[in-house]
Amino acid sequence: MITNWEKIRTDFPILKREINDQSLIYMDNAATTQKPRPVIDAICDFYENYNANVYRGVHTLSGEATTVYENSREKVADFIGAKEKEEVIFTKGTTNSLNYLAQMLSLEVKAGDEILLTYMEHHSNIIPWQQLAKRKKAKLIYVELTDEGKIDLSDYKNKLNKRTKIVSFTHVSNILGTINPVLEMTELAHEMNAIVIVDGAQAVPHFKVNVQELNVDFYAFSGHKMLGPTGIGVLYGKKKWLTSLEPAEFGGEMIELVKEQESTWANLPNKFEAGTPNISGAIGLAAAIDYLENIGMDNIKNYEEELFIYLYEKLININGLEIYGPDDLTAHSGVISFNLEGIHPHDLATALDLEGIAIRAGHHCGQLLMHKLNVVATSRISLYFYNTKEEVDQVIQTLEQTKEFFSA
Numbered sequence: 001m002i003t004n005w006e007k008i009r010t011d012f013p014i015l016k017r018e019i020n021d022q023s024l025i026y027m028d029n030a031a032t033t034q035k036p037r038p039v040i041d042a043i044c045d046f047y048e049n050y051n052a053n054v055y056r057g058v059h060t061l062s063g064e065a066t067t068v069y070e071n072s073r074e075k076v077a078d079f080i081g082a083k084e085k086e087e088v089i090f091t092k093g094t095t096n097s098l099n100y101l102a103q104m105l106s107l108e109v110k111a112g113d114e115i116l117l118t119y120m121e122h123h124s125n126i127i128p129w130q131q132l133a134k135r136k137k138a139k140l141i142y143v144e145l146t147d148e149g150k151i152d153l154s155d156y157k158n159k160l161n162k163r164t165k166i167v168s169f170t171h172v173s174n175i176l177g178t179i180n181p182v183l184e185m186t187e188l189a190h191e192m193n194a195i196v197i198v199d200g201a202q203a204v205p206h207f208k209v210n211v212q213e214l215n216v217d218f219y220a221f222s223g224h225k226m227l228g229p230t231g232i233g234v235l236y237g238k239k240k241w242l243t244s245l246e247p248a249e250f251g252g253e254m255i256e257l258v259k260e261q262e263s264t265w266a267n268l269p270n271k272f273e274a275g276t277p278n279i280s281g282a283i284g285l286a287a288a289i290d291y292l293e294n295i296g297m298d299n300i301k302n303y304e305e306e307l308f309i310y311l312y313e314k315l316i317n318i319n320g321l322e323i324y325g326p327d328d329l330t331a332h333s334g335v336i337s338f339n340l341e342g343i344h345p346h347d348l349a350t351a352l353d354l355e356g357i358a359i360r361a362g363h364h365c366g367q368l369l370m371h372k373l374n375v376v377a378t379s380r381i382s383l384y385f386y387n388t389k390e391e392v393d394q395v396i397q398t399l400e401q402t403k404e405f406f407s408a
């Protein structure tokens with residue numbers, strides 16, 4: 001178990017960078033995280049020493065690549081508590097997982113069925129369902145949020161009914177930082193026989209997630225938000241679903257037998273992985289999981305909680321700063337959105353960038369939520385375990401200076 005947080009920073013080459021002559025302070029981790037040396041090395045090692053296509057050859061290199069690719073799947077399955085490694089489908093990322101799923105579920109959805117989402121979803125957990133609903137003449141329904149920025153559970157219960165076919169919601173909001181009660185929501189949805197899909201993009205990197213304990217039907221996340229490379233992600237699905245659903249992409253390695261007019265599908269998980277997969281991506285993701293597990297997910301969670309409380313208590317003391325999201329910090333991740341009175345979020349983010357500080361400004365792919373909050377954009381700080389209290393102090397000081405500059 002590693003607890004020397006300062007030393008951990010030396011594993012991330014990019015953290016030595018200077019931006020505008022200042023040491024980089026990277027607090028845009030909800031967009032993507034930085035990569036530690038072991039992840040970078042694992043990817044190089046694949047290309048330097050055993051690069052080959054998987055499943056296709058009897059030659060040694062292909063055998064080695066296949067073994068490591070499949071070991072990566074097993075590592076992911078263990079990491080999220082899947083029952084079997086066949087329940088882990090490698091995708092390009094959360095967006096791709098959700099789009100693929102919406103295609104796979106096409107045959108399950110009939111006219112008049114209802115698909116239940118919430119107002120805190122990322123666009124990638126809205127548009128695929130919107131398109132599916134259009135195709136199938138199904139109805140999209142949104143669950144309201146409380147004033148505090150949590151899912152309104154009484155509205156959720158009211159909107160769940162026997163016509164609800166699919167319920168899809170985020171585990172953690174990428175804007176409000178709200179951690180949603182997945183198990184409770186899943187149990188309620190299952191009482192109506194709805195299929196439960198959870199977007200775990202902002203959860204898996206930050207605390208232990210166990211898909212079996214949560215009892216969700218599907219769970220999607222991205223490698224690049226958890227130290228892994230871009231272009232790799234996961235769609236977890238319960239075996240009963242993955243066995244019965246049809247694939248939505250077709251081609252090499254996903255077939256069993258090809259005839260002129262029809263074909264049969266390979267076993268899981270290959271059935272859902274047409275074409276050459278992102279082999280180096282899966283290997284990089286496995287290295288990221290090793291890295292996270294070496295620190296310990298509980299350690300990461302505790303450290304981030306402490307750092308977040310430190311940040312939050314300083315932010316609430318800045319006059320004219322409005323925070324969006326729960327003030328119940330037990331239901332809060334290390335993501336926080338805010339606006340400083342009289343300063344456009346883009347101006348604020350630009351001012352911080354001049355001091356080497358990377359935060360995000362904009363609608364964060366959550367236009368429906370922006371509308372609900374009655375704003376066009378917010379500034380957003382999102383932490384990870386390589387951030388420090390000293391960095392938080394620096395950010396707070398720069399926010400104060402920026403506020404003074406704009407009010408002068």
Ligand code: 7TS
Pocket residue numbers: 030031032093094095096122124125170172173174199201202222360364365
């Ligand atoms: N779902 C959530 C909750 C997200 O935060 C994101 C990305 C996605 C899905 C899509 O993930 P992707 O890896 O497929 O792009 N969120 C953000 C963000 O907050 N800022 O940049 C990307």
